[in-house]
Amino acid sequence: MTVWEALAVWAAGVAAGAINAVVGSGSLITFPTLVAVGVDPVVANVSNNIGLVPGSFAGAYGYRAELRGQRDRLVRLGMGSALGALIGGILLLYLDPDVFQVVVPVLIGLACVLVLVQPKLNAWLSARREHAHPHGGAALWLGVFGAGVYGGYFGAAQGVLLIGLIGAFLDDGLQRVNAAKNVLSLIVNATAAALFLVIAEVDWWAVLAVALGATLGGFLGAKIGRRIPAPVLRGVIVCVGIVAIIKLVYG
Template sequence: MWPEAFAIAAAGFAAGMINVVVGSGTLITFPILVLLGYPPLVANVSNNLGLVAGGVAGTIGYRREIAAHRGFAFALLPVALAGGLAGATLLLVLPSSAFKAIVPVLILVGILLVAVGPWIQRRIAARTAPASEADAVAAPTAEAAGIPGGRGRRVGIMVSIFILGVYGGYFGAAQGILVVGALGILTTVSLGSLNAVKNLLVTGVNLMASIIFILFARDSIDWAVVGLITVGAGLGGLLGARVGRRLPPTLLRVIIVTVGVVALVNLMLHS
């Protein structure tokens, strides 16, 4: 019992830190829960609730960067929430057998996204002008007033965030990488600021999905798992916002991909 509890809390800690720094922490906690014998739907729902604490901690840690782009961030937040609501609803409406069947595909997609994450980030960095954290906080930006660009670009940004919100409400592995990638392509916001906005949007999606699960899917919630992940993810989110940016991203990605591959193989062998 205690080794299992420690493993879940440790996975929550790692996921909370990774979500703030890179994204895709679900590929740590969800596979661990499945490997420990939890049904995929219970693992997904309980994991979603538990990771909210880490997202909140990370968002608070990035509050200065978010404040510098508050108009941009808070204009997209309702769109992300709507997507999260739709995704969580789909998870509950579709039969659990459908989720179990699609989980290996979702994990594989998440692993691939983590693997190509550095390439996505390099492309984004090449398109955006470098800016120091002080400049991002002190200098007024166009994004502070709302979603930048013409009407077509604004629609494209909102549609992308809604779709990614649906994905996040349904499963969410590597959702953060997708959000950063989409906003990096469609805006000229610096990579550091995009990471901060990503934390706010992904946390909002997880929170919305959690509300739906608590209201309509209590039978799929393991509250002991939620509590362990909440404590771990909260501490991990605080650490990620403070010092996680100094950790080698390659190491984090190797860990994520390794755990994801082990879980994928386990699911395929037992399906």
């Protein structure tokens, strides 16, 4: 990797870290950039995942005020994220890369719909007294587990999936939902990264460039994202999801 290529990857990392903190989908920037500079796609996916971990931590730390009172639910949901990430990471290394090609855009589209209808869905669930569980119950845990599998496998737009799931099942503000999403994304990325460090080939120069950029971007994204009004943030999430679908379908 040349100096100019490393700078391009670093810049992509900054953008990805900021986008991940606000909504998620930063891998749609860093992964294609790594492939463009000549990194093997599977190695790029692995290295990108490891490199984004510091940025995920920065984004989660930037939302620490919104995380107050969420420890119990995040411990429960975090176990689902970690288990799913392990399975997803194994799938990445041993399955045909085209397996999720059809499923992934559908999942992201469903998440966008959930984000849009979240306020009305929350009100409907509350009125029917099916929304009382403070941690979302088994349905949310299974959804988060599934998002963890996807995140360990590829991860682009996992933030959109998580926001759609958490927002639909928990009666909480969108910024607090986004804070929870950042923690669960961190757990997924860190778990998959630990697996990849043991059994996968890693391009350490790519990891370093992505990590340095994503850390800066994570802090910047958290500062910006926490100031965005909920309706605007909801629109940003849906737009990112639509772009992710187009990117994944049409390449």
